[in-house]
Amino acid sequence: MKKQTRRKFTPEFKAKVALEAVKNQQTLAELGLKFELSPVIISKWKGEFLENMSSVFEKGMKNGEEQGPDVDGLYAQIGKLKVENEFLKKSCKKLGI
Incomplete structure (x- = not known):
């Protein structure tokens, strides 16, 4: 009997799913079927995405100054x-x- 291992998802895939969830064009259940994921996981990724999306624009900045x-x-x-x-x-x- 083979032991089932956890699936690991890339950050790109997580961002793609979270972005689809943020668009609100489909329900979490529909997205769960589309991406073969639990709606709970999609909801969690959506929350993390919304919480951390401002960090995208801070990448090149540090305390208001450009990092060189x-x-x-x-x-x-x-x-x-x-x-x-x-x-x-x-x-x-x-x-x-």
Whole structure:
């Protein structure tokens, strides 16, 4: 006898189902038949979708400012690479390469 495992759904699929539920063109029962899901799950996903939909527009923002690359971290990495490069150049000269 094979043990039944839980189905796992991708975030894209969940968003698609939740968006269909938000449109209110079909009942939750109809959507449940269409997507082979329980109306309770669809209702839960719809609630999560409505609760978190504002985060879509906050993705590139942090406290009202655009998030850019970590400039200090990049400069530190450049400095480290320069030191390593100079060390390798000196080592190659000593070895005659």
